[in-house]
Amino acid sequence: MSLIEVKDLQVHFPIRSGFWNRITDQVKAVDGVSFKINAGETFGLVGESGSGKTTTGRAVVGLEKATGGQILYQGENIALNKPKERLNYNQNVQMIFQDSLSSLNPRKRIETIIAEPLRNFQKLDSETEKIRVLQLLDIVGLGPDALYKYPHQFSGGQRQRIGIARAVATNPKLIIADEPVSALDLSVQAQVLNFLKKIQREFGVSYLFISHDLGVVRHMCDRLAIMNHGRLVEVGSRDDIYNHPLHIYTQRLLEAIPQVDVRHRQERQQERLRIEKIYQEQKNDYYDQAGMAYPLVQVSQTHFVALPPQAASKRKLTAQGVD
Amino acid sequence: MKSLSEQTIDPQELKRLTQEAERQATPSAGKIVWSEFKADRPALIALIIVVCFIVFVTIASFFINVSQMMNTNITAYLNRPLQDGYLLGADTGGRSIMKQLIVGSRNSIGIAIGLTLISSTWGVAWGLISGYYGGFVDWWMQRIYDFMMMLPMTMMIIVLVTIIHNYNAITLTLIFSCFYWLGTSRLIRSRTLAESKKDYVAASITSGTNSWKIIFREIMPNISSLIVVDTTLSFAENIGVETGLSYLGFGLPPKTPSLGTLIANANDPNNITQYWWTWLPAALEIIILCLAISYIGQVIRRSADASQRQAVGK
Ligand SMILES: Nc1ncnc2c1ncn2[C@@H]1O[C@H](COP(=O)(O)OP(=O)(O)OP(=O)(O)O)[C@@H](O)[C@H]1O
Ligand SMILES: [Mg+2]
Secondary structure (H helix, E strand, O other): OOEEEEEEEEEEEEEEEEEOOEEEEEEEEEEEEEEEEEOOOEEEEOOOOOOOHHHHHHHHHHHOOEEEEEEEEEEEEOOOOHHHHHHHHHHHEEEOOOOOOOOOOOOOOOHHHHHHHHHOOOOHHHHHHHHHHHHHOOOOOOOHHEEEEHHHOOOOOHHHHHHHOOOOOOOOEEEEEOOOOOOOOOOOOOHHHHHHHHHHHHHHOOOEEEEEOOHHHHOOOHHHHHHHEOEEEEEHHHHHHHHOOOOOHHHHHHHHHOOOOOOHHHHHHHHHHHHHHHHHHHHHHOOOOOOOOOOOOOOOOOEEOOOHHHHHHHHHHHHHOOO | HHHHHHHHHHHHHHHHHHHHHHHHHOOHHHHHHHHHHHHHHHHHHHHHHHHHHHHHHHHHHHHHHHHHHHHOOHOOOOOOEEEEEEOEOOOOOOOEEEEHHHHHHHHHHHHHHHHHHHHHHHHHHHHHHHHHHHHHHHHHHHHHHHHHHHHHHHHHHHHHHOOOOOHHHHHHHHHHHHHOOOOHHHHHHHHHHHHHHHHHHHHHHHHHOOHHHHHHHHEEEEHHHHHHHHHHHHHHHHHHHHHHHHHHHEEEEEOOOOOOHHHHHHHHHHHHHOOHHHHHHHHHHHHHHHHHHHHHHHHHHHHHHHHHHOOOOO
């Protein structure tokens, strides 16, 4: 059984307008997303800006109400509208936010910020609580002198580590990491990613790792999903996605990863143009009239792709033939 | 458990850290405001005037027997200032203007303070709750707001005052309070809407903190500067509220002196030209008070906005 299973998740935001402020339209931020995350693994969620990654993550921790679909935690449907159940759930599912500065209350000291989940979930006496906070700071490489400082007294990387310390405070089973390093410069990125890996080794936590950076995801994730306009277009293992991408959108994303390879620059440029041309030509095949991706089709044990209907039926046949 | 004991740092070290933290902490709002006042001489004078004046009228009014003071005394009919020991003269009933001014100021300022406290508290709470919960709660709370906005406020107050026979300063304050929280609530709501979208609120939700704590312990401190500024400015405005209505004859009962009833002396053309001392002191007092308070409000507003501060350093 997987740790968490997201089934056909939909999050639609109403757009209100006009004199009566009626709901006139909807933004389909997430529109039928399904995936599973196993205990101890890192599952990547990649996509361009506005593709609905954050919304998916927020729906999974229960910050955004799902318009449709289900979220099963250890096989059980969770009712996030019941405060008690939600409290239990959030003890096990936590989030690291995209913007580290806005995720820390500017009026509170680091001690109070990190102790917040501890106070609500585990009623510790003040001495044990302080020791636990110091321990958490130590895990993310910050000394005791951080304890009484305010968020603005830290650098971006340090703030993100404070966010990580808060997220791991209650020993959760799953952490949603929403672009935890995209606001940081490269040297600090590696440092924060290593802390995340270290925590995973020590506590066996799973990550839903959200990013738009395929390079970072390759370093972190066992399996990943590519998201486009609120739908998943490809799900697979690291090998599936990086070495055998099938969807044109994935191919295009992969081609856009910047590389420091001066000798083959000319060839890479050619390759990029070729893929862009294919993308433009086949765009209409891979998306329906509304510009949405088709449902996922299984093409191997681990690999799922949103192929157009004709290609999908062909693929299914060959898959059966192989069996 | 072993790692727990290893982690323990000795209490001495912890104490040193705490002290260091106190020193490095961002200066409190009070300190910032104070240094801003020190940098702005006129504002400091305004502050001293207002504070001293409020303290003076409060204490002095204890030594004045109000019912005796309000008795008519024919012999002192329209005494000029400094005549027969009447410092600021007397009105048509021979009542001391000076004493009326002191007691009247206390009444008017008392009502303004009460009104500010009640209406700001209510308005802030209304705005915070409406903005934080959003959805249906917000919809209903805003419809109530719209309805209240629609009512002609001054007329409603006049009607209420006429209906209620036995009213005094306290009931009057309560009646005013029903109408004067609206502006505050709208202002606070819009800031709360923006503040609730920030991730620290989301982090508190996933940390299991309940909504009331998030509203009043997380969001409210972050908009405290706005609340302070708004409260100061509405205080200046609220002095005018009671005064205006008493002037029209719908404020405090006639036997209760207030700044408004004193200014109402100016209704008589004779008073305006010949017996100026019956109304001029009260009018001057209101002008000076309101100017001083809005000056103070400006300084507080400046200190709330880091980029506008005039005080250098911390
Ligand atoms: N509260 C909201 N109300 C209305 N629309 C929203 C809301 N939140 C998100 N959206 C819309 O949903 C879409 C997906 O947003 P989301 O924040 O999930 O994107 P993202 O993939 O995280 O992008 P980024 O990489 O820039 O963080 C966007 O088009 C956005 O405008
Ligand atoms: Mg995002």
